[in-house]
Every structure is written in structure tokens, then in C-alpha cells.
Amino acid sequence: KQEVTQIPAALSVPEGENLVLNCSFTDSAIYNLQWFRQDPGKGLTSLLLIQSSQREQTSGRLNASLDKSSGRSTLYIAASQPGDSATYLCAVILNSGGYQKVTFGTGTKLQVIP
Amino acid sequence: ETGVTQSPTHLIKTRGQQVTLRCSSQSGHNTVSWYQQALGQGPQFIFQYYREEENGRGNFPPRFSGLQFPNYSSELNVNALELDDSALYLCASSLVGLGTGELFFGEGSRLTVL
Numbered sequence: 001k002q003e004v005t006q007i008p009a010a011l012s013v014p015e016g017e018n019l020v021l022n023c024s025f026t027d028s029a030i031y032n033l034q035w036f037r038q039d040p041g042k043g044l045t046s047l048l049l050i051q052s053s054q055r056e057q058t059s060g061r062l063n064a065s066l067d068k069s070s071g072r073s074t075l076y077i078a079a080s081q082p083g084d085s086a087t088y089l090c091a092v093i094l095n096s097g098g099y100q101k102v103t104f105g106t107g108t109k110l111q112v113i114p
Numbered sequence: 115e116t117g118v119t120q121s122p123t124h125l126i127k128t129r130g131q132q133v134t135l136r137c138s139s140q141s142g143h144n145t146v147s148w149y150q151q152a153l154g155q156g157p158q159f160i161f162q163y164y165r166e167e168e169n170g171r172g173n174f175p176p177r178f179s180g181l182q183f184p185n186y187s188s189e190l191n192v193n194a195l196e197l198d199d200s201a202l203y204l205c206a207s208s209l210v211g212l213g214t215g216e217l218f219f220g221e222g223s224r225l226t227v228l
Contacts (some may be wrong), residue, residue, distance in 0.1 A: 043221040099170035104156035
């Protein structure tokens with residue numbers, strides 16, 4: 001059974017700081033790993049998708065890396081802004097004959113202080 | 115804007131009642147999946163539909179059922195509601211087989227069971 005852990009559970013940083021969020025998983029036979037942000041009471045916004053053959057993806061101030069052998073992914077946020085305050089979730093996706101088995105971590109709640 | 119829409123956004127039911135939640139997938143996507151997210155937790159996978167057939171299910175009882183229609187819209191039905199069914203219900207659409215499988219989520223339906 002795939003287990004996904006996100007550390008830390010909560011993080012508070014001053015504006016402008018660079019930060020790293022961690023996601024670890026137990027089954028390395030993944031198909032995709034996807035990072036999301038979730039604002040309170042809202043749906044999930046896709047940030048970055050890393051396919052199993054990729055090592056990292058970048059979008060603006062965000063960079064996500066994937067190391068399947070160690071069962072880890074990191075989300076790096078550069079020059080954090082108050083608007084980055086949200087909960088960040090990683091989702092590990094296995095593909096079994098067209099069936100996407102998705103397991104989420106419990107998230108990291110980020111607060112960026114102006 | 116993900117192109118995935120869900121309705122209703124909020125609803126209140128009482129124990130024992132039945133509820134139907136609806137999801138309109140992003141155009142061109144062939145797969146829809148549903149998730150239950152309790153407060154402070156990561157989303158839990160309920161089931162997935164691919165080309166109108168359920169092809170994957172999480173650890174949810176049979177009173178959680180669904181449908182996917184030829185236009186790839188979908189319904190989640192929950193019978194005999196229990197207090198613990200109170201949660202945010204999220205649907206996600208993706209293109210499996212011909213695309214990356216990236217998940218796109220709607221804004222969710224907030225269900226309160228009294």
C-alpha cells in the first residue's frame with residue numbers, strides 16, 4: 001500500500017525567503033507525481049507534474065524534483081510571497097492498466113509573513 | 115481555470131438521506147475520479163471512471179456509487195448518509211492513454227450531514 005508523507009506539516013516564513021517542501025513515498029513504481037496548492041475551502045490547483053522518466057520540472061519561482069530510488073520529491077519555492085500562503089499537497093500516481101491510483105499526502109500548510 | 119466544474123458548491127443533508135453530486139470534465143478528457151477530503155486531511159480516492167466504466171475504487175463502501183456519461187460528465191451518489199460523510203468532495207478529470215495523465219480538479223462540493 002502506497003503511503004505518502006509530507007514534512008513539515010506547517011511552515012511559517014518571512015516574505016522573500018526560499019523554502020523547500022518535502023514529500024516521501026513508499027512505492028517507487030510511480031507513473032506521475034503532481035504538486036498542488038489548495039486555498040482554504042477551495043479545490044486543488046495543479047502546480048507541477050513530474051512524469052516518471054523526468055527528474056525535475058520548473059514553473060516560474062517553483063521547481064520540483066523527483067528521486068524515485070529514494071522515494072522523495074521536493075518542491076522548492078524561491079523568493080516567497082504572501083500570496084504563496086496555502087496548503088501544498090503532493091499526489092503520487094500509479095498506473096495499472098489505465099487505472100490511475102492516486103495517493104495524496106496530508107499536506108504542508110505554508111504561511112508567508114509580510 | 116481548469117475547465118472542471120462541480121455542482122452544487124454547498125449542500126446540507128440529514129442522516130439517512132441520499133445525495134447526488136455532479137462534475138463536468140475538461141473537454142477531451144476520458145477519465146474522471148472522485149475524492150473525499152475531510153477537514154485538515156489530504157483527499158482520499160473514492161473511485162475512477164474510464165470511458166463510462168468504473169475501473170478503480172478506494173476503500174469506500176458500496177453506498178458510494180457513480181456514473182460517467184458519454185459526454186464524460188459524472189455523478190457521485192451517496193446513499194444512507196452518515197455524519198462522517200461530511201466533507202469536501204472533489205472531482206478530477208484527466209486524459210489517460212493519449213496524454214500525460216495530469217489531474218485537473220474542480221472547486222469541490224461541500225457536504226454537511228446533520
